Amino acid sequence: xxxxxxxxxxxxxxxxxxxxxxxxxxxxxxxxxxxxxxxxxxxxxxxxxxxxxxxxxxxxxxxxxxxxxxxxxxxxxxxxxxxxxxxxxxxxxxxxxxxxxxxxxxxxxxxxxxxxxxxxxxxxxxxxxxxxxxxxxxxxxxxxxxxxxxxxxxxxxxxxxxxxxxxx
Amino acid sequence: xxxxxxxxxxxxxxxxxxxxxxxxxxxxxxxxxxxxxxxxxxxxxxxxxxxxxxxxxxxxxxxxxxxxxxxxxxxxxxxxxxxxxxxxxxxxxxxxxxxxxxxxxxxxxxxxxxxxxxxxxxxxxxxxxxxxxxxxxxxxxxxxxxxxxxxxxxxxxxxxxxxxxxxxxxxxxxxxxxxxxxxxxxxxxxxxxxxxxxxxxxxxxxxxxxxxxxxxxxxxxxxxxxxxxxxxxxxxxxxxxxxxxxxxxxxxxxxxxxxxxxxxxxxxxxxxxxxxxxxxxxxxxxxxxxxxxxxxxxxxxxxxxxxxxxxxxxxxxxxxxxxxxxxxxxxxxxxxxxxxxxxxxxxxxxxxxxxxxxxxxxxxxxxxxxxxxxxxxxxxxxxxxxxxxxxxxxxxxxxxxxxxxxxxxxxxxxxxxxxxxxxxxxxxxxxxxxxxxxxxxxxxxxxxxxxxxxxxxxxxxxxxxxxxxxxxxxxxxxxxxxxxxxxxxxxxxxxxxxxxxxxxxxxxxxxxxxxxxxxxxxxxxxxxxxxxxxxx
Numbered sequence: 001x002x003x004x005x006x007x008x009x010x011x012x013x014x015x016x017x018x019x020x021x022x023x024x025x026x027x028x029x030x031x032x033x034x035x036x037x038x039x040x041x042x043x044x045x046x047x048x049x050x051x052x053x054x055x056x057x058x059x060x061x062x063x064x065x066x067x068x069x070x071x072x073x074x075x076x077x078x079x080x081x082x083x084x085x086x087x088x089x090x091x092x093x094x095x096x097x098x099x100x101x102x103x104x105x106x107x108x109x110x111x112x113x114x115x116x117x118x119x120x121x122x123x124x125x126x127x128x129x130x131x132x133x134x135x136x137x138x139x140x141x142x143x144x145x146x147x148x149x150x151x152x153x154x155x156x157x158x159x160x161x162x163x164x165x166x167x168x
Numbered sequence: 169x170x171x172x173x174x175x176x177x178x179x180x181x182x183x184x185x186x187x188x189x190x191x192x193x194x195x196x197x198x199x200x201x202x203x204x205x206x207x208x209x210x211x212x213x214x215x216x217x218x219x220x221x222x223x224x225x226x227x228x229x230x231x232x233x234x235x236x237x238x239x240x241x242x243x244x245x246x247x248x249x250x251x252x253x254x255x256x257x258x259x260x261x262x263x264x265x266x267x268x269x270x271x272x273x274x275x276x277x278x279x280x281x282x283x284x285x286x287x288x289x290x291x292x293x294x295x296x297x298x299x300x301x302x303x304x305x306x307x308x309x310x311x312x313x314x315x316x317x318x319x320x321x322x323x324x325x326x327x328x329x330x331x332x333x334x335x336x337x338x339x340x341x342x343x344x345x346x347x348x349x350x351x352x353x354x355x356x357x358x359x360x361x362x363x364x365x366x367x368x369x370x371x372x373x374x375x376x377x378x379x380x381x382x383x384x385x386x387x388x389x390x391x392x393x394x395x396x397x398x399x400x401x402x403x404x405x406x407x408x409x410x411x412x413x414x415x416x417x418x419x420x421x422x423x424x425x426x427x428x429x430x431x432x433x434x435x436x437x438x439x440x441x442x443x444x445x446x447x448x449x450x451x452x453x454x455x456x457x458x459x460x461x462x463x464x465x466x467x468x469x470x471x472x473x474x475x476x477x478x479x480x481x482x483x484x485x486x487x488x489x490x491x492x493x494x495x496x497x498x499x500x501x502x503x504x505x506x507x508x509x510x511x512x513x514x515x516x517x518x519x520x521x522x523x524x525x526x527x528x529x530x531x532x533x534x535x536x537x538x539x540x541x542x543x544x545x546x547x548x549x550x551x552x553x554x555x556x557x558x559x560x561x562x563x564x565x566x567x568x569x570x571x572x573x574x575x576x577x578x579x580x581x582x583x584x585x586x587x588x589x590x591x592x593x594x595x596x597x598x599x600x601x602x603x604x605x606x607x608x609x610x611x612x613x614x615x616x617x618x619x620x621x622x623x624x625x626x627x628x629x630x631x632x633x634x635x636x637x638x639x640x641x642x643x644x645x646x647x648x649x650x651x652x653x654x655x656x657x658x659x660x661x662x663x664x665x666x667x668x669x670x671x672x673x674x675x676x677x678x679x680x681x682x683x684x685x686x687x688x689x690x691x692x693x694x695x696x697x698x699x700x701x702x703x704x
Contacts, residue, residue, distance in 0.1 A: 019397030026404040030411045034218060037247040037254075041222055044246040056559070056566070074569065081228065081240035085612070 048078060054153065054160040057102075061157055063094040068116045068123070068134065070105065075163060090150055090161060091116065091123070093134055102161050103136055104148040123147065191396035196383035198390075199399055202276070203381065204406035205269035210369065211407045212262040215414070216300070217362065219255040224358060227307075231350045234309040235428040235526060242425060242527055253418025259301050261414055263443045266297050271498055276488050277481070278382035284478035286375040289368055291475045296365045301441055303357040306350060310526050312519070314345070314429030315438030317353070321345050323451065323463045344431060385487055424523030428530075433704055435659060439516050446505050449512035521659070533617035533625075534701045537646040538638060541617050541629035541698075543606035546599045548626070555586070558618060568618065571610035579604045602633075628698025631691050640682070643702060651682060656704035666696050 057073040068091050077086050091103040103123075107114045112127035122139055123132040130141030137146050151162040178184045226245055228237035241248035270290065273279055279287035306317045325335035339348030393399075430436075440448050447467055454462035473480075481494070533541060547553070555564035565572075572579065583600045584593050595603070606614055617626070632638070638647035643654040657666065665676065670692055673682040687695070 016397050019401045023397065023401055023404045026408040030408055033411055033415055034215065034254075037250050038218065038222055041245060041247040041251050042225070046240070046244040046246065046248075048244075056569075080226070081233070081236040081244075 046080075054162050056158045057090065057161050058092055058159045059157060060094065060098075060100055060154055060159050063092060063100065063159075065094050065096055066134065067118075068093045068103075070116075071102075073161070091147075092159065095134075100152060100154060100159050101136070102150040102152050102159070104150060104165055106148070107143060108138075108145050108147060109141070109143040191394070191400065193377065193380075193395040194392040195381045195395050195399060196387040196390075197393055198384045198387050199381055199393070201402055201406075202272050203399070204403050205265055205272055206376070207403040208406050208410050209262065209265045209269050210373075211410065212258060212265050213365065213369065215411070216255060216258050216262060219251050219258060220358065222251050223255055229350075229354050231309050231347050231429070234307060234350070235425070238308045238425055239527055239529070242423075249422070250415075250418050253421070253423050254414055255304075256423040257414055257417040257421065259304060260441070260443065261410070261417075262297055263301065265410070266294050270294065274477070274494055274498055275491060276382060276384070277485055277491060277494065279478040280382075280481070280483075280485055281478070283375070283379050283382065286372060286379065287478050288475055289372045289375065291471070293365065293368055293372060295471070296361055296368065298443070300357065300361055300365075301443065303353040303361065305441055306345075306353045307357065308425055308526075309350070309429045310426035311429055311433065311436045311521060312426050312438060314431065315436045316440045317345055317349065319438055319440070319448075321349065326460045327464045328460070346431075382485075385485055422524075425526035426519075426521055426523060427525045427704075430704055433656070433659075436521070437516060437519050439512075439518055442509065445512035446508035448516075449508040452512075452515070530703070531616070531620075531701065532613040533621040534703055535644060536613045536617060537644050538629045538632045538698075539602045539646070540606055540609075540614055541621060541626055542633040543599075543602040544617050544621060545626040545630040546595050546603050547606065547618070550583070550586075550593050550595055552586070567607055567610065568615060572607040574608075576601075576604050576608070579607065599633075622697070622701075624694045624697040625701050626698075627691075628694040628696070631687070631695045632698060635685065635695075654699055654702050657702060658700045659704060663696060663700060666699065667692055670695075 055073060055075055057071050058069075063069060070089050071092050072087060072089050074085050075088050077084055089105045091105055093101045093103070095101070105113055107125040107127065107130055109125065109128055109130050112125050114123045114125040114130070114132070116122075117124045117131075120131075121134065123134075123136075125131070125141065125143070128142050130143035131139040132143065132147050133139050135146075136149065138144075145167070148165045148167050151164045151166060153160050174184055223241065226237060226241050226248065228234055238252070241252055243249075273287065273290070302320060306313045321335060321338050321340045324338055325331045325340065327334070337352075339345065339350070339352045341348060439445070450466055451459070451462045454460075547556075552564075555562060556567050558568040559566065574582070580600055583595065583603060586593075593600070606618070632643070637643075637654075640648045640651035641654050642649060647654075661669075669676045670685045670687060672684055673680040674684075
């Protein structure tokens with residue numbers, strides 16, 4: 001809201017509006033000088049220190065084709081000014097083409113931990129019986145979307161996993 | 169469109185006519201640039217509120233978290249250093265502006281009847297400004313904050329009878345400040361003081377409006393003018409200049425962060441914020457039982473005199489040019505203040521600690537026994553990394569990921585002959601044992617030594633071990649007590665002193681029992697590097 005009122009009782013309207021423009025200009029500049037850093041401070045991502053990007057979790061050669069394996073690994077979790085090593089897991093699947101997929105070990109329905117049923121050849125979530133194929137696609141149950149995948153890469157025969165998820 | 173909204177607002181809330189009423193206040197014809205300080209002080213307070221709020225959003229408000237969170241704000245949050253700079257310099261700027269405002273009011277005699285209450289409320293606002301500075305000083309919880317606040321708490325405990333109660337109110341327990349003090353200062357800083365300040369600013373503004381801007385004798389018979397536009401324009405210019413100066417300060421005068429407060433480090437010489445130095449110096453003029461005079465009685469008398477100024481000077485209003493006594497008094501106070509401040513700076517050197525020591529993350533590797541740091545050197549010396557690459561598995565397992573679960577005997581055998589075709593180990597039995605500890609314990613600190621201890625420091629730790637310095641000197645909890653401990657050496661001696669001392673201890677310390685170590689220059693530098701890195 002600016003100071004744009006015009007004086008009703010004088011012939012000095014030009015002078016008043018000249019001052020109004022300057023006052024609004026100064027006010028706007030002051031607001032910008034404070035608001036821009038404040039916006040950056042609140043909305044931009046803090047510089048990350050200590051968080052590992054890609055963590056090596058498995059030797060691709062040791063993975064059996066078509067047999068999902070729950071791999072346990074450690075990752076540095078950065079939470080503001082604190083960082084901690086935490087144990088975490090991923091379901092890793094190697095397909096016949098040699099591609100490796102790492103699934104987030106959490107069901108896409110309500111976040112329960114699912115497991116691999118080797119007899120049925122499917123991932124089964126015990127909470128609400130959502131089931132997923134070896135490619136992560138929903139086979140049954142209330143799950144709204146396929147299993148989430150971690151961004152991975154293979155370097156020198158090792159599987160590296162990033163903390164970022166790709167949602168299907 | 170705009171007119172319609174404006175009209176709607178007017179009818180429903182009356183805000184537009186309120187603004188008109190505010191802007192069309194009658195002010196004396198003599199009003200001018202000298203009256204901008206009140207507006208600037210109000211704006212300075214608003215900047216402190218805004219930046220303080222932003223800081224609080226990333227602040228861990230306990231002594232355990234505070235320091236790390238301030239480092240986080242300074243080094244990781246986008247714009248964090250700027251916001252903290254604005255808040256830090258803003259507090260100094262606010263003191264300056266409030267004092268300039270009071271000087272102007274004094275020179276013009278604007279506190280005279282009927283404006284005594286306005287002045288008195290203003291005096292309390294000055295006190296609140298200083299209380300903000302005092303309580304905020306503790307919050308980064310670095311050595312400077314801790315020891316300066318310790319002095320404050322000691323002064324507060326001085327007055328007879330009331331002293332112990334005041335100290336208890338400040339959370340002093342067993343003679344020392346701590347978590348309770350922090351909680352109270354923090355609560356005062358972000359809740360109590362802002363609330364009281366807002367109420368009193370409201371009262372101050374109400375009184376200013378009630379009595380109007382003080383006219384001068386020349387104003388008699390002259391037509392009044394309106395607050396808008398000229399005076400509003402002057403205020404805007406002043407506030408703009410103030411903001412720009414503050415932004416420049418915040419950008420270019422870096423605010424540091426010392427090492428996290430260490431209550432056991434009694435060598436730290438605290439110096440309060442510059443606007444408290446005159447009080448600090450007054451305190452030093454009195455000793456022994458008279459200390460309370462300088463610490464409490466004189467400042468209290470000064471404050472009472474300041475509050476009572478309107479009742480002391482009751483003469484009729486005069487033109488500012490004729491108020492020579494007032495001018496002389498202001499000049500006298502300024503000279504006295506400057507003199508005390510200068511003496512305080514001259515007699516209390518700022519502590520030698522690196523003002524940015526707290527901005528670097530603490531080096532974990534420097535906190536473990538020399539033996540474990542040296543083990544990293546043994547690992548490298550025996551070329552273990554040919555098969556054990558840290559951070560990924562290669563020929564051998566990745567020792568950074570998990571601690572070795574092999575038995576010590578297996579490991580010792582493995583170290584002696586790692587692989588059928590590998591060369592024999594160059595390590596001694598004791599060194600291999602240290603290596604066993606490193607790979608089996610492998611905690612966060614050991615891993616840090618492995619991954620980020622400088623090569624010189626690791627070599628220094630190896631020298632510390634081979635020369636058996638630990639027989640006499642304690643380092644991170646391990647070693648004898650014949651000689652002084654190595655922790656905190658950097659705060660006791662310079663690099664040159666330490667390097668010279670190795671070659672001829674008796675020359676540096678009379679009656680020293682330490683034998684002379686004629687180390688090659690390179691080794692001397694390495695072991696000194698290592699020792700200087702060991703924390704307090």
